[in-house]
Amino acid sequence: MILTSDYHTHTIFSHGKGNVIDNALVAKEKGLKQVGITDHGFSHPAFGLRDRKIPKLRELCLQATYETGVEVLCGIESNIVCESGKTDLTPDRYDHFDLFLAGMHKCILYKPKSMFSLGIPNVFYSTLKIENPPKRLFKANTKAFINVIKNNPVDVITHLNYCCYSDALEIAKVAADYGTYLELSSKKTHLTDEEILKILKTGVNFVINSDAHTPDRVGEISLAENLVNRLNIPEDRIHNINGKTPNFRFKAFKEKS
Secondary structure, three states: EEEOOOEEOOOOOOOOOOOOHHHHHHHHHOOOOEEEEEOOOOOOOOOOOHHHHHHHHHHHHHHHHHHOOEEEEEEEEEOOOOOOOEOOOOOOHHHHHEEEEEEEEOOOOHHHHHHHHHHHHHHHHOOOOOOOHHHHHHHHHHHHHHHHHHHHOOEEOOOOOOOOOHHHHHHHHHHHOOOOOEEEOOOOOOOOHHHHHHHHHHHOOOEEEEOOOOOOOOOHHHHHHHHHHHHOOOOEEEEOOOOOOOOHHHHHHHHOO
16 A cells, blocks of 8 residues: 555644645555645634735745645645534635544634533533543534535544544435545544444545654554554545545635635
8 A cells, every 4th residue: 555645734823843845745655646734723722824925925935836746736734623614724714725624623712612511512512531421512513513514615524533523324325425634644543443334334434644743754644544444444435535636615615716
């Protein structure tokens, strides 16, 4: 299994340690065709990307593409901010980005009601590692993920169920219907083997990403590769390996607009 592209990497524009060119150079060294610069979304008060920095980020992505020959995509790992399916990548910002990732994160500025239905409960129960959270939290998270997929041209749901609790099977069904990929993260364990075996039956497709926060980890997929081998996940369901490139929703959406 050979990684074609890594669509989830961070830089100093949010919570990463390297610059855009650093990630691109490692991607080139590892033979990748594309690398996504997907810094944390705007609603993260400490590490989120800021609007004033978007022009510089785009400029550096274009420059890194020219200097390395690797296609450097200007993306974002947006934050889910409410149950109705909104993220902090709002439509007025779409023109600035090439890649639309979405996930749940701690310490996010949620919409007011969702701070109490999603934000605080997820931090509390995940920090204490409570395996059976309240049903209302489970349902609220599931609703949020499903609505995000239905209401936004999201390319990839990142590290599903990391630091939160939801029905991965129901989310995978919707992702399969809408053409959104689920991420198999090579940074963190986020789905149980049982959950993965269940969602494989839905027909949803995957991408493997590093979630690199330092340049040296760009293209690092050993954790996810071990998972694929252990559970016999069909390689034809993983769309960024062995020369394949995903058909992303966000690009198609923008081309139609």
